[in-house]
Amino acid sequence: MSFSDDPLRMLRAARFLAGYGLVPEAEVVDAVRALHPRLEIVSAERIRDELDKLVVVPQPEAGLRFLVETGLAEEFLPELPGMALEVDPIHHHKDVLAHTIAVVAKTRPERIVRLAALFHDVGKPKTRSFGPGARSASTTTRWSAPA
Numbered sequence: 001m002s003f004s005d006d007p008l009r010m011l012r013a014a015r016f017l018a019g020y021g022l023v024p025e026a027e028v029v030d031a032v033r034a035l036h037p038r039l040e041i042v043s044a045e046r047i048r049d050e051l052d053k054l055v056v057v058p059q060p061e062a063g064l065r066f067l068v069e070t071g072l073a074e075e076f077l078p079e080l081p082g083m084a085l086e087v088d089p090i091h092h093h094k095d096v097l098a099h100t101i102a103v104v105a106k107t108r109p110e111r112i113v114r115l116a117a118l119f120h121d122v123g124k125p126k127t128r129s130f131g132p133g134a135r136s137a138s139t140t141t142r143w144s145a146p147a
Contacts, residue, residue: 003031007038010072011050018054018063032070039075047076055114061105064118068097079122096124 003010010032017024039047054063064080067073073080083097094102104117 003035008042014063014066015054018060019057036072056109061101064101096121
């Protein structure tokens with residue numbers, strides 16, 4: 001497989017994992033971890049279309065986790081991995097990402113419903129600075145102040 005030639009294949013891999021209940025080979029995971037920055041050459045429309053296809057599979061959880069665990073989500077939706085760093089204030093036993101994926105799994109497999117579920121807590125992680133030198137997050141996202 002050549003993720004370098006067509007980086008969109010990495011997103012398709014996430015969809016196929018979820019859609020067919022597959023477990024990725026270690027080589028696939030390693031390749032995506034190494035090559036996810038190549039996604040920058042793919043148009044936003046093509047990325048959106050693949051995300052739309054992923055969220056409507058009957059059980060998208062494994063694909064969403066794959067996006068985060070391989071670093072792929074950082075390339076087009078950095079808020080998603082940011083949710084893993086924030087404890088859910090109501091469900092203290094899981095982080096906001098785990099809660100969000102559980103919510104997505106329990107919704108109807110319709111694009112707009114699943115996307116709403118995916119983004120319903122996107123504002124919970126602290127991702128921006130509140131003044132010169134101030135840090136509001138335990139990690140640096142694209143919108144955080146530098147250390």
